[in-house]
Amino acid sequence: MAPVIRTLIFTVIVPGFWTVFLPWWLARGGHLRLHWDALAALGWLLTLSGAALYLMCAFWGFALRGGGTPAPIDPPKKLVIVGPYRVVRNPMYWAVFSVMLGEAALLRSAPQAQLGVFFFLGTCVFVLVYEEPVLRASFGAEYEEYCRRVPRWLPRLRKSS
Numbered sequence: 226m227a228p229v230i231r232t233l234i235f236t237v238i239v240p241g242f243w244t245v246f247l248p249w250w251l252a253r254g255g256h257l258r259l260h261w262d263a264l265a266a267l268g269w270l271l272t273l274s275g276a277a278l279y280l281m282c283a284f285w286g287f288a289l290r291g292g293g294t295p296a297p298i299d300p301p302k303k304l305v306i307v308g309p310y311r312v313v314r315n316p317m318y319w320a321v322f323s324v325m326l327g328e329a330a331l332l333r334s335a336p337q338a339q340l341g342v343f344f345f346l347g348t349c350v351f352v353l354v355y356e357e358p359v360l361r362a363s364f365g366a367e368y369e370e371y372c373r374r375v376p377r378w379l380p381r382l383r384k385s386s
Contacts, residue, residue, distance in 0.1 A: 228288040228299075235296045243344055244324045251336045252377060260329055268330030275323030282309055282317040297355070304364045306371050312380045314372070318348045353379070 259265065283295050286308055291301025295317060309316035325341035328334070360368045 228292055229284060231296070231299055232283050232294040233290040235294050235299075236279075238299055238323075239296070240279060240321050243340075244328065247339050247340055248325075248328050248332070248334070251334060251340065254331065258333075260333060264330050264333075268327045268332075271323045271327030271330065273327075274328060275320045275325075278309060278316055278323070279320035282320060286310065288330055297359075300359075300363070304360075304367055304371065306375070311375065314375050314377045315348075317350060318345070318352070319378075322348075349378075 250275065251281055282305075286305045287293055287295055287301045290307065291303050293301035320375040322341055322345045325344060326338060329338035329341060357372075365370075
């Protein structure tokens with residue numbers, strides 16, 4: 226099965242769980258009501274830009290350029306250090322977090338915002354405990370050099386030359 230198809234399946238199951246199923250489950254019993262004001266505009270911006278960033282990283286980056294998927298059991302065969310990965314090492318996690326916070330703003334849902342924070346904190350632990358050691362073992366010096374050049378979470382603001 227092609228990496229793009231495997232990435233699609235992963236996307237439906239994992240990010241889909243965090244950004245579709247859980248928000249729906251949190252809102253059950255109540256009614257989903259979108260708001261239309263400045264906070265909602267910010268929510269739309271976060272949701273749509275996060276979704277676009279995720280799609281770029283997962284499909285263009287991991288599936289097409291890396292030959293794998295975002296799933297830990299089927300990672301890219303080549304280290305992906307282009308596109309958003311030139312700026313920050315974990316843009317896909319930022320993307321899902323952005324979608325979750327955008328949904329919280331759109332729905333005025335404190336539980337959804339809390340879920341987003343829980344997701345991001347869990348992701349930080351996962352990256353430190355599992356993902357980075359596996360990448361070091363898989364890609365060695367290439368990954369070490371990448372880590373020296375590109376920050377894990379927050380992009381460095383550099384002067385343009």
